[in-house]
Amino acid sequence: MAGGRLGEFEFIARLLRPLASAVAGAEGLGDDTAHLTPPAGHEIVVTTDALVCGVHFLAHHPPDLIARKALRVNVSDLAAAAARPWTYQLALALSDDIDDAWLTAFCDGLALDQRAFGIDLTGGDTVSTPGPLTIAVTALGLVPTGRSLGRAGARVGDAVFVSGMIGDGALGLRASKGELAGANGDDVAALAARYLLPQPRAALGPRLRDFAHACMDVSDGLIGDLGHICARSAVAAVVDVARVPLSEPARRAIERDARLLELAITGGDDYELLFTAPASVRDALVALSKDVGVPITEIGRIEAGEGVRAMRGCNPMTLERPSYRHR
Amino acid sequence: MAGGRLGEFEFIARLLRPLASAVAGAEGLGDDTAHLTPPAGHEIVVTTDALVCGVHFLAHHPPDLIARKALRVNVSDLAAAAARPWTYQLALALSDDIDDAWLTAFCDGLALDQRAFGIDLTGGDTVSTPGPLTIAVTALGLVPTGRSLGRAGARVGDAVFVSGMIGDGALGLRASKGELAGANGDDVAALAARYLLPQPRAALGPRLRDFAHACMDVSDGLIGDLGHICARSAVAAVVDVARVPLSEPARRAIERDARLLELAITGGDDYELLFTAPASVRDALVALSKDVGVPITEIGRIEAGEGVRAMRGCNPMTLERPSYRHR
Secondary structure (H helix, E strand, C coil): CCCCCCCCCHHHHHHHHCCCCCCCCEEEEEEEEEECCCCCCCEEEEEEEEEEEECEECCCCCCCCHHHHHHHHHHHHHCCCCCCEEEEEEEEEEECCHHHHHHHHHHHHHHHHHHHHHHHHEEEEEEECCCCEEEEEEEEEEEEEECCCCCCCCCCCCCEEEEEECCCEEEEEEECCCCCCCCCCCHHHHHHHHCCCCCCCCHHHHHHHHHHCCEEEEECCCHHHHHHHHHHCCCCCEEHHCCCCCCCCHHHHHHCCHHHHHHHHHHCCCCEEEEEEEHHHHHHHHHHHHHHHCCCCEEEEEEECCEEEEEEECCCCCCCCCCCCCC | CCCCCHHHHHHHHHHHHHHHHCCCCHHHHHHCEEEECCCEEEEEEEEEEEEEECEECCCCEEEHHHHHHHHHHHHHHHCCCEEEEEEEEEEEECCCCHHHHHHHHHHHHHHHHHHHHHHHEEEEHHHHEEEECCCEEEEEEECCCCCCCCCCCCCCEEEEEECCCCCHHHHHHHHHCCCCCCHHHHHHHHHHHHCCCCCCCCCCCHHHCCCEEEEEECCCHHHHHHHHHHHHHHHEEEEHHCCCCCCCHHHHHHHHHHHHHHHHCCCCCCCCEEEEEHHHHHHHHHHHHHHHHCCCCEEEEEEECCCCEEECCCCCCCCCCCCCCCC
């Protein structure tokens, strides 16, 4: 199956070096280290995400999409911190079946999303593994000092907002496995694409500095992640499930099988921004939504107490599994 | 074999959070991101190393030593850049056989070396893998702006120096596998310990700013790594093999089997600092060596041309494999 593979040094020289050409301190990956100076008045935001073949993606997925997903889940974390992408380090543990064609397509995917999100490779490590392909990205972002957002800071009386559409990630995983019974081909393709290639809200995140009290990205599921905000902020939240924004393919899937609604609001991999802000900024958020071209929907409110209640009208919704846990 | 394992959130709360307590911007790992501000007048040095079970360490190795090695190989890269350790991100892909006792010992090892090297955890990611345990560390160091060292910069006329002892890493790997024929128990233990737990020259590295033109750490083998300096600096190097510093256990192993000399100077995992400096700083380096308690040995010189010649007296030594390649 393997069509031959470049040695480590050739891989770096031919495929990785062009990805690092824009960064002065990376010296074209000629050193074991890169040196970087954040612009004055900025702090660094740092995040790490690891992806394992068979767990976070499948062996037959296109290598360029795997690369872009590995980068995008980190860009999403930076966006949630209101930071703009800056640089990243790439640790690759390559399995035997990875050949030059795969590596080339993988690096093409990185190049594409480096341009899309304004982030550059500064270094990393490439090793062999007898196990599945494993990718760990550590990304650095920049934010004006003291202006980053996080899970803490939600206040009683805040409204809860979410960007984009919720549930496409979890439904898309089902769709990509052929497990979405009754869905038409277009819906399967649309949902699977959303799972394969998330859309991190890189433009929206830094704009939320002026509005949001707390922010995170939805990676473990809407309800569970809102629970993280509540725990860190020492508040409770109520979500009006009927207001949770669903894509048309997701809505159709849930109409066919009502149990999928719970999956949509508790499944992971949406990479939308979930944030709390004073209700008084509603109008400003409508304008911001138009400006960045990303829907923003109010789905609930912050109260005193602890935990998250999902409500359908006046009735609490009992959830079997409030949050997907990646293990 | 597995004695049960904490969930991801419990693992973070109980074992990882204490490792991040010293960093204000890490918020006790309560967020997906950490925010960091380098002190004024400093730039950040960043490096990544990945270790795979069965490739870079073995399953029966003590978990605390595996943790410390994962941290130390990165600290060594920072030292080679003349940077002092600052923070790190940890990506862990855990195999099924990893239980709580293993994780606890692993984190104890991290805690020990965090104190030893003045570095703190700021975040990371923990995932499951059906394959071998895989550890990727991205470490950040600090260096006064414009004062970092790298592979480029060696000048014709420089002397070549190395810290500590060379060859213990590669001979130690042999020893730890029981493949060092004729060695006594003490020598096997001493060499294996050097392989299992390298001694990064964290105190020496930043002190070399005042002397060295080029610097790197010996991870792929002395001759091969000197070749990297030559390539990046567009110079050649000559090494007097008789002057390469060997530990007593290494010397005895080579006396029994002369072929091991080549392994010593081309094998990897020494994590000593290899640097070039004007011959005029010899005396200052003697004083520095005493001050930091690390031997510094002059082993060769930089010339015009390209490549590395290993000389035994007046005779060039032909090397079968100039450098170990990690793949």
